[in-house]
Amino acid sequence: MEPQARPEVEGLQAYSAPLEGRRGLLRLDFNENTVGPSPQVVEAIRAIPPDQYAVYPEYDGLREAVVANLAASGLGQPLTPEQIGLFNGVDAALHAIFHAYGDRGDTLLTTSPTFGYYTPCAQMQGMAIEAIPYRLPDFGFPLEELRAALQGCPRILLICNPNNPTGTRLAPELILDLAASAPGTLVVVDELYEAFTGDSLLPSADFAATPNLLVLRSLAKTAGLAGLRIGFAIGAAPVIDRIGRVTGPYDINSFAVTAAHAALADQAYVDSYVAEVLRARTWLVQQLQAAGVRHHAAGGNYLLIWPEHPVEEVEQRLGQAGILVRSMAAKPLIDGSLRVSIGTTEQMQRFWTAYLQAP
Numbered sequence: 001m002e003p004q005a006r007p008e009v010e011g012l013q014a015y016s017a018p019l020e021g022r023r024g025l026l027r028l029d030f031n032e033n034t035v036g037p038s039p040q041v042v043e044a045i046r047a048i049p050p051d052q053y054a055v056y057p058e059y060d061g062l063r064e065a066v067v068a069n070l071a072a073s074g075l076g077q078p079l080t081p082e083q084i085g086l087f088n089g090v091d092a093a094l095h096a097i098f099h100a101y102g103d104r105g106d107t108l109l110t111t112s113p114t115f116g117y118y119t120p121c122a123q124m125q126g127m128a129i130e131a132i133p134y135r136l137p138d139f140g141f142p143l144e145e146l147r148a149a150l151q152g153c154p155r156i157l158l159i160c161n162p163n164n165p166t167g168t169r170l171a172p173e174l175i176l177d178l179a180a181s182a183p184g185t186l187v188v189v190d191e192l193y194e195a196f197t198g199d200s201l202l203p204s205a206d207f208a209a210t211p212n213l214l215v216l217r218s219l220a221k222t223a224g225l226a227g228l229r230i231g232f233a234i235g236a237a238p239v240i241d242r243i244g245r246v247t248g249p250y251d252i253n254s255f256a257v258t259a260a261h262a263a264l265a266d267q268a269y270v271d272s273y274v275a276e277v278l279r280a281r282t283w284l285v286q287q288l289q290a291a292g293v294r295h296h297a298a299g300g301n302y303l304l305i306w307p308e309h310p311v312e313e314v315e316q317r318l319g320q321a322g323i324l325v326r327s328m329a330a331k332p333l334i335d336g337s338l339r340v341s342i343g344t345t346e347q348m349q350r351f352w353t354a355y356l357q358a359p
């Protein structure tokens with residue numbers, strides 16, 4: 001008989017997403033940047049001399065570059081490099097947060113539906129999960145219910161803001177209040193999509209006043225580095241230290257480090273991509289409204305559409321037209337919808353033409 005893993009792991013289902021065979025297609029299924037990174041990133045990677053492949057990565061200056069980039073868009077209080085954690089994508093940051101803070105029998109408080117990786121991260125630690133549903137019909141944030149649940153002193157509160165997949169936005173002041181009211185709870189705010197249509201905490205956060213607050217950012221969706229894997233945790237230095245303790249010394253590879261430096265130095269490229277996504281979003285929402293298609297567009301670079309025909313059929317037909325979208329079948333509250341990532345206006349025009357023909 002093979003050796004047994006921990007009971008939590010034996011009972012765990014691996015987090016899997018349909019990630020194969022996507023190249024060459026119009027990928028509106030994972031909320032990625034649909035055009036790729038800045039040319040400066042490409043050049044920086046090409047310039048890495050091959051002998052450097054043989055050397056372990058160096059992280060000198062990267063935390064400082066993150067601080068400078070964040071400071072340029074406004075900070076409540078100045079940040080120091082010790083307040084920045086570097087991770088192999090925000091997924092790795094999430095894993096480290098649960099590893100460091102989530103103990104058997106502790107509770108994760110979150111919302112539902114939300115990003116799928118939070119659940120296995122809690123389960124692998126043996127945590128209980130309390131997931132409060134968004135409010136129908138518009139997927140409003142369940143603030144009162146969440147406030148009441150916070151009284152039970154959960155170990156971790158995870159808020160995805162704006163939420164993937166409902167786009168629900170919560171005002172930063174309300175999150176700061178929640179964090180201040182629950183000093184024993186680590187309040188993690190996943191800001192992966194705030195650059196598109198969202199509300200970052202960083203312009204108002206004071207991590208000295210609320211040291212239990214942690215903000216997550218990634219270069220995956222805005223800067224187009226999803227394949228290279230790099231994400232950041234921003235918070236009080238002691239929290240960053242604890243999640244760093246459960247992270248390997250070289251978890252982020254040299255290509256990601258070089259790409260991150262170049263991407264952070266070319267914010268104008270990200271800003272212009274975000275502006276194009278917002279134009280495309282306005283265009284698509286106009287088409288949906290004019291055609292009377294049920295949809296829900298709030299924060300982030302994605303929206304939900306409820307097709308009249310069965311969602312699997314529409315997803316399949318779009319796939320045949322070379323366009324990938326994500327069915328939300330079986331997800332609480334949004335079963336029967338498709339999540340469609342927003343790319344450029346031209347890409348959304350292509351999507352809309354195919355959608356009208358499907359099934």
Ligand SMILES: Cc1ncc(COP(=O)(O)O)c(C=O)c1O
Binds near residue numbers: 031089090092160164
């Ligand atoms: C809300 C949310 N958080 C985190 C992630 C993972 O981000 P990264 O690619 O930086 O690991 C995703 C990716 O889809 C996401 O949607």
